[in-house]
Amino acid sequence: MPDAAPSALAQLARAHGVATDYWDWQGSRIMVSDDTIVSVLAALGVDASNDAAVLAALEGFAESAWRRVLPRVVILREGWTPWVPVHVPDGSELLARMHLEDGDLRDLAQVEHWVEPRTVDGVLMGEATLELPGDLPLGYHRLEIDYGDQSASTTVIVTPPHLELPGTLKRDRAWGLLTQLYAVRSDRSWGIGDAADLAELGTWGARQGADFVLVNPVHAAEPVPAMEPSPYLPTSRRFVNPMYIRVEEVPEVGYLSAAEHQLVEWHSDDARRLNHLDRLDRDSSWQAKQAALRMIFRTERTHRRRRDFEVFCEREGQGLVDYATWCAIVMDRGLPWEDWPKELQDPRSDAVTAERERLAGDIEFHCWLQWVVQAQLAEAQRELRAAGMRLGVIHDLAVGVHPDGSDAWALGDVLARDISVGAPPDDYNQLGQDWSQPPWRPDRLAELGYAPYREMLRTIMAMAGGVRVDHIIGLFRLWWVPRGRPATEGTYVQYDHEALIGILALEAHRAGALVIGEDLGTVEDWVRDYLAERGVLGTSILWFERKDGVAPRAPETYRELCLASVTTHDLPPTAGYLQGEHIAVRHELGLLTRPLEEEIRADDAQREAVLAELRRRGLLGEKSTIEDQVGALHRYLTWSPSRLIGVSVADLVGDERTINQPGTDEEYPNWRLPIAGPDKVALTLDELMVSRRAKRLIRCVTRRGR
Template structure:
């Protein structure tokens, strides 16, 4: 019997006054101390700076773990597991055991750090090289003897994480030893409960402990970041992101095979934007097996993320109601909807959020049954409103005053270019170069210009911009425009603070475009450091436009 609250309550500060915050792809926001990739310490630095500007939250991309060996999947939305975090985000220098290393060991770690910091100068992010350097350094720290106090803390962490951590760490250890995919392992090792797997766990005990230790460290660093942000004055703090599913070759697919439909992949049916439909390459939960296990894998996943944050964004929250199942070997057009017990899934989500004192934001964009949004609102879950998608009669922009109150409103999302790029047609140019436009370039640009001009015209009629407004002035005005909405939360994309124009992810592509590999950059497409953001006059002007909401 699982008893769930009727509603998820908003924090008092958000109930009494609308809040704004930052939205970022953390890996892309690097400081001078980063090892080629933005990390938990960078999150704390960015968030503390944001708190001083009046921000109440920082929404980050999914922190879920990727492969422990090259090649690491660049998309944070296709992880190996949704329960455990990516140790790539550890700041090595902030692991307490660093203080007990010998001079020679310190020197070795500094060499690894020097190599990794050189990656900050690359045009594209290099996760594999960053993780290679970081992993080598962390293995040195791991071998250092821990104090009794720290050792007890690690043991208690492992005990709380239970069998899930044992399975994840075992999978990582075998991957390091035997490689991927795990479907190529001996048949007995493909079963996490087999005697052979238990023997392999014993043989690789030190490696299993290392990957358990990495989880202890990375989760502690994210918990520290959350404490720092709330101490700095944020009413919410970190908002983590929950991906729709996992990689079919990942640790969850191995350890949770009894509750995942291994012969099926999740996707989307054909629509006006993609006549062939979509296949996201993710095995879905089996609703019958989830119920048989009292939703334990789902609850464990939610608890891990919620104990590290003040909120959770659920990507494609419609997946708690129904998912488009595609049998292996079939096209997306041959799939079918399979419904879930949404009262159980949403109720458990509400319960875990209530226990953690956290907010829940559902990404409910796209085709959604009307009653679903009503149901989510009744349960106290926030929706998502993106300015460019908010239209009446399918064309004219909706006035922000008519937006939902219980939502996170923003100008853009990670599947669109930053606002400066969108205003200049970056999304059209990229799709044309990749051959993804369904119509001619001229027709697409004309329609896009018509829709953008409808919004800009409303800005001019309200006196927010003049006839000759620059791109920066238009960006600031669009965010000021959103402050007229009743939305409880307003999200400011970090790329918009510095005039970045490049799309972080281009739907419909894989290697044709550097998806999830682009660092934060300025209007001239030159990489920027976090330190540049915090002294940017452009950023401060945009923050003034948003801060006027209070």
Template sequence: MPETTAALPEPLLALAARHGVVPDFWDFGGGHRFVSTETLVSVLAALGVDASSPERVDLALAEAEDEPWRHVLPPVVVVREGATVQVPVHVEDGAPVTAHLEVDPEAGGGRRPVEQADVYVPPRTVDGRTVGRATLDLPTDLPLGWHTLVVDSDGTRAACEVVVTPGRLELPAGVGETRGWGLMAQLYSVRSHQSWGVGDLADLGEMAWLAARRCGADFVLINPLHAAEPMPPLTPSPYLPTTRRFVNPLYLRVEDVPETAYLPVAERSLIEWQAEVARPLSTDPGPIDRDTVWAAKRVALEVVYAAPRSAARQARFAAFRAEQGQGLEDFATWCALAEHFEGQPWPAEADDRGSELVARLRTELADRITFHCWLQWLADDQLAAAQRAAREGGMRLGIMHDLAVGVHPEGADSWSMRDVLAQGVSVGAPPDMYNQQGQDWSQPPWSPQGLARAGYRPYRDMLRTVLRHAGAIRIDHVIGLFRLWWIPRGRGAQEGAYVRYDHEALIGILCLEAQRAGAVVIGEDLGVFEPWVRDYLTDRGVLGTSVLWFEREDDQPMPPENYRRLALATVTTHDLPPTAGYLAGEHVDLRDQLGLLTEPVEKVRADARAERQQMLDVIAQRGLVGADPSERQVVEALHRLVLSSPAVLVGVSLADAVGERRAQNQPGTDQEYPNWRVPLADSAQRLVLVDELFDNPRLRSLVAALRH
């Protein structure tokens, strides 16, 4: 990387700024770094901007100036409620303009006139014609919602969406008045004697109800439930899904589908045979075998799918399918195509969802498409049941869902949403103290311009699905709604650049959809970020994330009393080993074994010991432990330390609660470690099932310490 911007041509810097590409950044060590010319050119190309030569850069700058004038209206307008906003309108110079707003039916509907402001802007010659600009004053009393601005001029009509978002997302009634706490669980790892080798939605409902009734918990935070591939091999990582909008049917409980109870004996036997294959896996201490589980579960579900549904059940399925619209149809079509091509390379025409081949296959595979739509209907129904169980048990929030940063580069969203996902780049993170080589998550990022052109509808639809049965939502890497680290294809994770997004629009829409759903939003704001971002999120009512080990002041642990109030405070996170393993320095040993360190292991190990000793000194000075405390006592003391913070929510890792030591995930690895495949076990590596979970002595002791 160049050390100064002197190595970067000024026109290229101007073009990058125009498109939100940032030429520099501050690294985790406080150093000011600049990206290379090659990186800027590659990232701009992914944004659809040709900067391959000085002449192309000049042309692209001119195009950027003219582009807004080529369209009557901007693609979308996102405003805060009560704000004064003016919208530019581009028409033939001197042509009359009339405008009105069609109000969101969910906000009362109706039609509102829109007045033209007395603002003169000189006309501009664009593509050989003279274009004038009128200015519209939007009403300041518009209700929250998705409205449509309609403009007429000389027989031409244009429209764009006007999204009115809350200035601030307030906590639901009863949340925030007294602190809430809950468990954090990787659902697939939390199994029962009834589940088929993977924790499922019935396990989730039971765990949530018991956590509320027996422990007084207010929420259960789970890993993303986004869908994986429809056929083995399934990607283990819940943070690399094929789609973020729809649910992984791996989490379905077959026996809870109503039609299962009415199957004839022969068909019922088919399901029992599949259960005999998968159910014993729940007591297998080895890595979780998603492929075997899904192979069995899919056969069983196909048997149930073939059974007749009552008239009311069929009508509800049809209503769900109509409500979810084209997004569900495209996802189900991709699943059917993946089955059809059976893991073989797809023909080029199949990559285009609008091609004649895909149109023909939609007809030929109609029953399989319906099957995959049906799976989503079942998942929606079982998710609703889990949230209902959580609230009936007494939780104030219930299920807290997790939204991944992105999707698999060859998945359903990448296939169906190419107009809003950037090509030729992937998302990742620059080097930091825990991942000193940087990270490449292999996911295509949102295209800022593509999202705007689509009126943010794909983003909205994704949020609505995740929020349908949620009391809260955690946004993984919420900094990605402000900027993302784009890595050009073929480059290392260190060779990326930040690309900025319209955070006012993305955060605003997030707050709007969460308010409509009655949900709390938690942003995972860890890692490298610009300091003002946390203030902005707080102002919008989005909770932050405070992790004990990451909260530092003057190279010392920050006193928890200084944590933010609007935050979810925890001792650990899923990207670290459970606290028992962390205290033992196992995260250093693991990274050393996997070759992930860029500093001498002796230095990293010494730094970890010093960090651990600092924390032990803190809890000893506060009288939270006595002399020579046991591992369990230290873990409980660390959680009591977090409870001394003003944070409105406190999360407790289920792995910590039962004494698990193994990490669920080691960032920077793929096959080198069994990421996302570690079943829940105690400190002696004995499996802990939902059936015995709340009688676990270590969990009961930790809960007692928290409640005391």
């Protein structure tokens, strides 16, 4: 028997990409409540609060395209020739032209395509049709039309059909290091791993044959205590955390007076004491750096340095001004910004303009910090490439931003208010997840020609040879949870993946970078096929690659377009996983959903199945140490066709502790642990680079043949 006709509310939801039902992790169909649908539609600016409002919104949606002269944005792949509808008063003379990104101008002709005129708001409207030429170059163009004494325009974005791998990767695979940058401290660090440590680690890795270093997101955090430890909950994804500045490598340090040099030394001495702590202290590290950097900022800059800074500020535009303004006001008034006077909550208000004048010096300081940190990270990338790496740094892109952060303040209604991103219940978290991050509004992104998204990608690509997109399924759909509701009472909202993936490919193409999508978990096959078609690599974790829930998949069956690794930051390092560290921690924190004995039995069975396969294939003897097993697992990975193999820095040193325990906040020191050896004593980058254990594991990955 066919399903009943959808209700008016369901029709309205689907028209706006809001799911009214979904299939859960157990294969059951779940119907989304009307209350959730109404709340999500409200966050999209659609009133569905009663039957009359729903019918009015449906009628308005049916006519919305006719009320727009041109579509919000036109996305196409290179070589496509799409038709673009143009809505103008019936009988209007039409002149259309394309302003290309390089300044060229092209006239466009109409296509013979009759559409019945429609009366909209009392005006008889006609629909003309334009066909875009198939030879438009890649990039961001502007379609403009004149009709009568009026005009209209829209953004046209031409994206690459397929993102090609860098030349040498087409012929040969690459391996590289995976690490949390802040956790890799050298003797010269100020308590936190920084851009210079990244360059040092990377150039050492290059000498071992590594071709990349994949690091955690380096997005901006709060400029005041307490700094959010999770790199996946930043205040801004467009800007960078100045915590990663190496103070001594700021060029202006060379022009300090002797007394000022001494002050920098005092600050560095205080900060370097933090290197001996077994937990990272971001706030103390940043306090010391900030004091030194403010002094350096006040130092006279050379003419060419002044010019470079001015060019940077001009290029970054209003977005940089907004970010720096938010930082300055936060340092003056604190967080959350929703507690500020109402007039300061709007970045375009007269009150904020007045604050910009009052805090001009602090705002310039925060702009300067961005210039310095982005330059140092870009220099690290140049050093890694010069050292012989084929890719260099691969930066991680977080899913979203902190609701109290600068993006949430500066981007206005581009982010959905009273909504948080999360995930529905699954096998690992049967209560669902709420990540406390306001999502992009797909309609507003399109209206802005995806400018905020493009600008964010551009910053990352300028410092990298690649980008890893966390939870890449979020570029297709995201789980929206209305404020005040549990994560179980959310629903999916669709995004224009053709636009988001296409722009990602375009920016990567221009930067000469590759893209890795973190596609773990519940991802439909068609999504993985689509990503592969567009040239986006997937992600494979050895422990998750199973044939029947227990038995490991043969590495020869892994995907080729893929980054394969033994572990990930949401699991313990391999030595810890082999000893059941993840079960012990979850039990201690009360996170297990089954009795401890049952969890141990299931984990032992899965782990033993993998080790048995290693023994069967001659990679492991009957008696083996944990270090032997770690090496054999990595050797097993090299039998896969995967283009990239990742080796965790934590595995190089034999660390056993979990970096992040999902489902916890303060109960576990998430994102606060430096690298350490099996004895849990913190290790420095200097010790890593002379570690025999590290060299032995690297040989497992670089050794040729079976």
